[in-house]
């Protein structure tokens with residue numbers, strides 16, 4: 001059954017967020033080790049229409065990815081390998097495929113999209129998305145701190161995954177994944193800056209709490225269809241309320257992240273600080289900084 005929304009759709013990016021919710025509720029209990037609450041929360045919150053994760057720097061990402069893919073496709077014949085290292089749902093894949101789709105059907109047909117994650121759940125969501133849109137797709141459940149395999153890439157995308165990786169391991173992971181780049185290839189690196197001040201932490205928890213309440217209300221009103229017991233889903237969302245407050249690899253300042261990237265083996269060719277407005281209305285409002293960087297392999 002062809003997807004009703006096209007990859008080039010600037011609102012949906014071809015994603016079926018309601019369908020993802022049905023699928024993740026079936027897949028996660030079977031495939032997630034200890035991350036079912038997290039993966040269900042990510043999908044459930046996005047299904048409410050609230051902005052999460054990938055939604056915060058999508059326009060900037062599309063611009064950078066479109067430029068990199070366009071130049072690479074013009075420079076070289078043959079297939080373009082795009083590797084996505086870590087993905088909570090279909091958000092990053094949809095963003096990359098959208099950026100390429102704006103270059104035309106021929107460009108899209110030359111791209112292979114490979115998604116890597118520790119957990120099979122987001123990989124299965126991405127496999128379904130790829131089939132819906134006829135993408136050349138591959139995936140592998142790997143631990144990026146010990147991948148045991150190489151995935152040669154023209155473009156490698158890392159969105160918000162380093163906060164899950166112990167700061168002491170980050171230089172080695174950056175070096176290993178950087179070595180997967182083909183000559184002249186590029187790593188697109190996006191991550192939030194989380195100062196962990198008390199008001200920022202309170203606001204983050206309030207934001208997730210509000211999204212939980214919105215999800216519950218929309219499910220009750222039938223605006224979101226929840227297969228199985230909505231109460232069980234709400235319990236998962238409540239359990240996942242604090243899971244994002246104890247990540248091992250957070251960056252407190254943009255300079256901290258810059259020194260990690262600039263200290264690595266690859267030239268840092270783009271470093272953009274993006275400020276996102278979060279909250280507002282009856283919720284605490286705060287400004288979150290993100291960094292969007294590009295590292296380019298010689299060649």
Ligand SMILES: C[S@@+](CC[C@H](N)C(=O)[O-])C[C@H]1O[C@@H](n2cnc3c(N)ncnc32)[C@H](O)[C@@H]1O
Nearest residue numbers: 053054086087088091117118143144160161164
């Ligand atoms: C990439 S991040 C954040 C997601 C991003 N904002 C998005 O929209 O996809 C979350 C993902 O990283 C994965 N992850 C965490 N640690 C990992 C590791 N060591 N190796 C591979 N994947 C990892 C988690 O399983 C999760 O699916």
